[in-house]
Amino acid sequence: MKRMFLSGNEAVAYGAIDAGCRFYAGYPITPSSEIMHMMAKLLPEAGGVFIQAEDELAAINMIIGASWAGLKSMAATSGPGFSLMQEGIGYAVMTETPLVIVDVMRAGPATGQATKAAQGDLMQTRWGRHGDQYLVVLAPESPQEAYDLIIEAFNISESLRTPVVFLMDEFIGHGREVVFRKEPGEIKLVERRRSSDHEPLFGSDDPRIPPPMPRLGEGYYVLVTGSTHNEYGYRDVHSFETHYKLVRRLKEKIWGNIDKVFKYEVIGDPGRAEKAIVCFGSTCRSAKEAVMGLDNVLLIRLITLWPLNYDLLRELLSNVRLVVVPELSLGQLIYDVQQVIDSGIKVVGVNKVGGGVPIYPSEIKKALEV
Amino acid sequence: MIKHEHLSLKYMRREVLPTAFCPGCYNGIVMNALFQAFEELGIYDLRKYVFVSGIGCSSWIPSPYIKADSLHTLHGRAIPVATGVKLANPELEVIVIGGDGDLASIGGNHLLHAARRNMDLVVIMINNLVYGMTRGQAAPTTPKGMVTPTTPYGNPEEPMDVARLIANTNANYVARWCVSQYLFLKNSFKKVLGEIKRGFRFIEVYAPCTTFVIRRENKTPGQKLKELMNTCIGYEKWEKLPAEERTKHIPTGVFREEDKPGFLDNYKQLIARLKR
Numbered sequence: 001m002k003r004m005f006l007s008g009n010e011a012v013a014y015g016a017i018d019a020g021c022r023f024y025a026g027y028p029i030t031p032s033s034e035i036m037h038m039m040a041k042l043l044p045e046a047g048g049v050f051i052q053a054e055d056e057l058a059a060i061n062m063i064i065g066a067s068w069a070g071l072k073s074m075a076a077t078s079g080p081g082f083s084l085m086q087e088g089i090g091y092a093v094m095t096e097t098p099l100v101i102v103d104v105m106r107a108g109p110a111t112g113q114a115t116k117a118a119q120g121d122l123m124q125t126r127w128g129r130h131g132d133q134y135l136v137v138l139a140p141e142s143p144q145e146a147y148d149l150i151i152e153a154f155n156i157s158e159s160l161r162t163p164v165v166f167l168m169d170e171f172i173g174h175g176r177e178v179v180f181r182k183e184p185g186e187i188k189l190v191e192r193r194r195s196s197d198h199e200p201l202f203g204s205d206d207p208r209i210p211p212p213m214p215r216l217g218e219g220y221y222v223l224v225t226g227s228t229h230n231e232y233g234y235r236d237v238h239s240f241e242t243h244y245k246l247v248r249r250l251k252e253k254i255w256g257n258i259d260k261v262f263k264y265e266v267i268g269d270p271g272r273a274e275k276a277i278v279c280f281g282s283t284c285r286s287a288k289e290a291v292m293g294l295d296n297v298l299l300i301r302l303i304t305l306w307p308l309n310y311d312l313l314r315e316l317l318s319n320v321r322l323v324v325v326p327e328l329s330l331g332q333l334i335y336d337v338q339q340v341i342d343s344g345i346k347v348v349g350v351n352k353v354g355g356g357v358p359i360y361p362s363e364i365k366k367a368l369e370v
Numbered sequence: 371m372i373k374h375e376h377l378s379l380k381y382m383r384r385e386v387l388p389t390a391f392c393p394g395c396y397n398g399i400v401m402n403a404l405f406q407a408f409e410e411l412g413i414y415d416l417r418k419y420v421f422v423s424g425i426g427c428s429s430w431i432p433s434p435y436i437k438a439d440s441l442h443t444l445h446g447r448a449i450p451v452a453t454g455v456k457l458a459n460p461e462l463e464v465i466v467i468g469g470d471g472d473l474a475s476i477g478g479n480h481l482l483h484a485a486r487r488n489m490d491l492v493v494i495m496i497n498n499l500v501y502g503m504t505r506g507q508a509a510p511t512t513p514k515g516m517v518t519p520t521t522p523y524g525n526p527e528e529p530m531d532v533a534r535l536i537a538n539t540n541a542n543y544v545a546r547w548c549v550s551q552y553l554f555l556k557n558s559f560k561k562v563l564g565e566i567k568r569g570f571r572f573i574e575v576y577a578p579c580t581t582f583v584i585r586r587e588n589k590t591p592g593q594k595l596k597e598l599m600n601t602c603i604g605y606e607k608w609e610k611l612p613a614e615e616r617t618k619h620i621p622t623g624v625f626r627e628e629d630k631p632g633f634l635d636n637y638k639q640l641i642a643r644l645k646r
Contacts, residue, residue, distance in 0.1 A: 023458055062457075066458035073454070
């Protein structure tokens with residue numbers, strides 16, 4: 001264990017290196033650039049490859065290629081670049097390519113406010129791509145958690161053969177705190193399952209178990225395609241059965257493993273609480289301060305934002321009469337809360353975005369007084 | 371009876387034949403030249419070769435017809451994916467096959483930057499002059515005045531000379547041949563697969579679309595091939611032609627040939643410096 005003083009962005013870079021990431025492609029963009037700076041420095045030392053891509057379209061596709069060639073790969077960006085990466089992320093979902101994409105959120109839409117924090121990309125991480133597709137979204141609240149959770153992000157991407165979106169915001173990316181960096185022996189690493197002969201590379205009997213993934217050049221004559229394909233990778237762009245079977249399996253691979261990937265933190269007693277706060281990322285820090293000394297408020301911090309365990313959220317919120325949802329956007333997570341509560345329960349959003357202004361604990365406290 | 375097999379078959383996935391290409395499609399000539407180059411170089415097994423393609427008819431050549439690892443990627447993104455593969459495992463020989471729309475239009479930026487980096491890739495661009503898979507719309511390579519579904523009154527734009535554009539970058543090898551120049555094409559393939567084994571190697575193949583260019587001219591692929599024998603001339607000869615004659619001919623040849631270090635050599639040097 002090594003004590004360091006790091007920004008969230010720097011913590012992500014160290015975490016990625018410690019998770020075994022050996023390929024990074026990216027394009028500079030505020031407020032994520034420090035991740036790229038760090039990877040440019042750390043990767044050559046670690047025997048990995050760093051390349052500055054000509055744009056985000058290239059970056060996402062380069063890491064797809066590198067992942068198939070056998071390296072754990074990552075790209076980091078912010079809103080505008082994340083929008084450009086969407087098609088590639090969809091391709092990674094379809095081809096079951098393990099990747100980690102970091103989105104350090106800034107105020108949008110469009111160029112918006114490049115240096116100011118926001119949380120407006122939440123729905124885009126889930127639904128930004130065309131077609132039926134599912135992946136995993138994780139969101140840390142501090143540099144320390146950014147370090148620990150990015151390792152988990154790589155582990156999930158490897159074990160489920162899926163892209164994982166790592167959702168931070170400018171406050172966490174640029175906020176600086178003490179981070180304990182682990183020694184190699186202290187970290188549990190997961191590697192993708194390699195191929196055994198005759199096992200199909202794009203299908204499995206149990207959809208919750210991802211098929212194995214060989215490295216290119218091992219003699220499997222791998223056929224990778226973003227078109228609809230059967231379990232051996234052969235394109236089939238006509239049949240209903242092949243397409244339906246494929247997208248159902250890809251969905252079940254994520255949702256069927258919800259117990260393994262769904263992480264959250266609860267402060268308070270769900271049995272006694274009358275009110276609740278549901279939050280993610282940096283806004284939870286204000287929310288945690290707001291509930292100090294209040295024993296009738298339940299705080300639910302979502303660490304995994306997708307797939308979301310709706311049943312669990314419903315159960316946790318079953319006794320409350322008021323839910324406050326603070327967000328650095330005009331309101332996106334609030335729809336998830338509205339989905340799981342009874343119509344009689346009041347849901348209040350505390351929404352602020354732009355100018356780098358945080359949601360203050362006093363504003364959350366005030367909302368709780370309703 | 372001696373069973374004689376076509377040389378292409380040992381490089382192809384037999385189970386997916388026949389191909390989906392139109393009768394007379396020039397893709398067959400390109401495949402043949404590539405496979406013959408492999409055979410003449412004594413390369414019979416492509417397990418250390420990775421083919422990367424995007425979207426379009428020519429992108430279907432490797433996926434699924436070539437018996438090797440292949441990545442059939444998004445429209446325009448073959449070069450970045452190939453770059454990722456090559457950098458992650460330099461032992462692999464990575465070959466991109468794509469069309470003019472895929473590589474020069476939607477993927478044009480990647481083509482320029484891979485050439486600038488002298489990235490260690492072989493890129494084969496089959497220029498069929500149109501978007502053949504989607505019914506022959508105009509592409510950046512479509513000649514001025516040509517009528518297509520998106521240029522019903524004639525193409526108002528000037529076409530892009532992709533090979534000569536890339537020849538002005540840092541690429542190690544740039545050539546263009548017509549399908550009618552089979553031996554030159556095959557020898558170019560041999561050159562970039564057997565001799566110049568690093569850096570960015572770009573070969574444009576001029577191969578008008580059988581269905582959406584040649585048939586619109588009321589010609590057969592065979593007639594067009596004969597015509598191309600006169601249309602395609604060496605670029606030294608082409609440069610001496612008067613301006614109005616130039617537009618009627620296609621300049622071909624090797625525009626650039628070097629064996630300087632590619633991106634990977636430079637990157638390895640950087641790592642070595644770091645270790646010192």
